[in-house]
Amino acid sequence: MSRLGLATASLLMMAAAPYKPPETGTRIVYRHATLIDGQSSTPRPDTAVITDGEKIVAVIADRSLTDAQLNGAQQVDLSGKYLLPGFIDTHQHLATPPNRPVAELQLERLVYSGVTSIRDMADDLRQVSDLSRAAIVGEIASPDIYYAALMAGPSFFTDPRTHAVAKGAEPGAVPWMQAIDDGTDMPLAVARSKGTYATAIKIYANLPGERVAAITTEAHRQGMKVWAHGMVFPATPAEVVAAGVDTVSHTCYLAYQAMDKRPDSYQNRFPVDASLFKSDNSVMSKLFGEIARRGIILDATLNVYPTAEDAAKLKRPPHCTVDLVGKLTNQAWRSGVTITTGTDGETPGEEPWPALFDEFELLHDQAGMPPAAVIAAATLNGAKAAGQEKSMGSIEPGKLANMVVLTKNPLEDVKNLRSVTLTVKRGKQFPRADYGQ
Structure with missing residues (x-):
């Protein structure tokens, strides 16, 4: 040349x-x-x-x-x-379906709003991995991105989102989103996930407790984190916790532990019985105590739930209201559970601030966490959830x-x-x- x-x-x-x-x-x-x-x-x-x-x-x-x-x-x-340390959003979705210009605008708003890291909780990793690279080297204005490869039971892969993120390939048969059953070669499945450069495996839906435990054990053996839904349908919250996952998402899902009847699959979810939680529920006290004892982190995501007033206007009742999730998150926090600030949904692009700031205020107003606890949730706790506490989350040499x-x-x-x-x-x-x- x-x-x-x-x-x-x-x-x-x-x-x-x-x-x-x-x-x-x-x-x-x-x-x-x-x-x-x-x-x-x-x-x-x-x-x-x-x-x-x-x-x-x-x-x-x-x-x-x-x-x-x-x-x-x-x-x-x-x-x-x-x-303060940079903020961390522990529940983002950047590529379901992938749309690079929209994702870059979303990431730009985040970083100019004080957000220096996020967890992407399973998407089309072909795009997310490149966004992560571009963020680190400075090609785009963006927080750093730590992401998960998803595992779920075969029956989950009728979900149209799985087709959107595997376009050009077979849903459930790609390394970033795998269908798992009792015949799966688990070391190979985890190795395929790890090959996407994912930080963690996200355990999503339609898996029994023993399979959640098997995935978790093998992921940890191979040095990967495990980020799970609070209930994996039919795996109960108690079974998810007993499996030893690193984080659980959605306080609402944990509430199913206190119910006699629980959904048997992700597709068959139904509303939580709010009457069980007028005061601290003893079943939840035991569950939260075990979560705290094991050091499992709760990605509460109050942001995704409607108020009781808004819920009454919906054609289908929501699984939880923000009032109920706030009450349960408060019980978890008082029980010593580590809470993070995850959103799992964004404000419209024309809004000046991302949804993370709504989550801050919901954790304070609905979950009763004082400002110092909200700041900890948004910084050091978020770094722990991403497995990055040695390099971020606090201001120190x-x-x-x-x-x-x-x-x-x-x-x-x-x-x-x-x-x-x-x-x-x-x-x-x-x-x-x-x-x-």
Whole structure:
């Protein structure tokens, strides 16, 4: 190739990564912040955070900064502002069906809203894996994406969504979405899932308890996380928990444990009997106690449930209302269960803020969690759910420089989490004022 051709190729490569993280040696000092670090609910005033490339290298009192630390570094004055770890949405769907332009717009809004990581909970991984790559190298404005390959019983694969995400191939027979029965070669099935570069296997539907346990055991043996529905139909919530999964999604599904009759398949789900939960239910107390004892994380997803008033207007009654799910999530939280902020649905694209902020407010207003607990759910707990707590979820040396700057104190009011003015993801700055430019 000629020198001109090489130069052109080099320019194209540079232009292809406009959101690339800064190189090691690029030092930035964020000064005079009130730090809410993701580990303590006590804010630390007048704190400095030093980043080098995509990592945090120091967190100290601003008065302790040395000339050597400041020399040659960019300085960002955060006086009067609040610095938190980047937010994590633990339940997103980016590609069912795949639509790259829509997904990129969704991801752009997320990162400019303070969201630095998400869990994608099973989609067409042909597209999600490339979105994940593009996010990491900076080709697109996006949170980092950790995703799951799905497993379910063969009878689930009549669901039209499975056809949408396997287009061009057979639903249930692709590595990112597999039908599992008693004849499945489990080590091979898990290895196929792992080959998609998935972080986890999502156990979805129409599997008995022993099969949930078999998938979980083999996934863990191969170093993968297991993210499961709270009930897998017919596998009960208690059986899902006993299998040793890492996270369970949807508080509503857990409520089936307290009912004498439960759905026998995903397709045959029916509403939860709310009369069983007027006060703390003893069956749920036992279940939540076991979830807490095992360190299983609850991806509550209050966002997907209607209010009682809205439910009354629906042609078909919902499985739960947000009032019921809030009450049950509060019981789980009081029982010591680790809660995260997952949405499983988005606000319309023209809205300025993603649904994650609705989930923050629902966890506070409906589930009774104080602002500090909501912040923990949105940061360090989310990092644990994604299996990434060693690299994100709190502001401390050695972790990724994933941070969000607020103009208002979120410990006073969770609505103040909407006062985002700057996102830092892997050291790259995303000023809120640039969103939509």
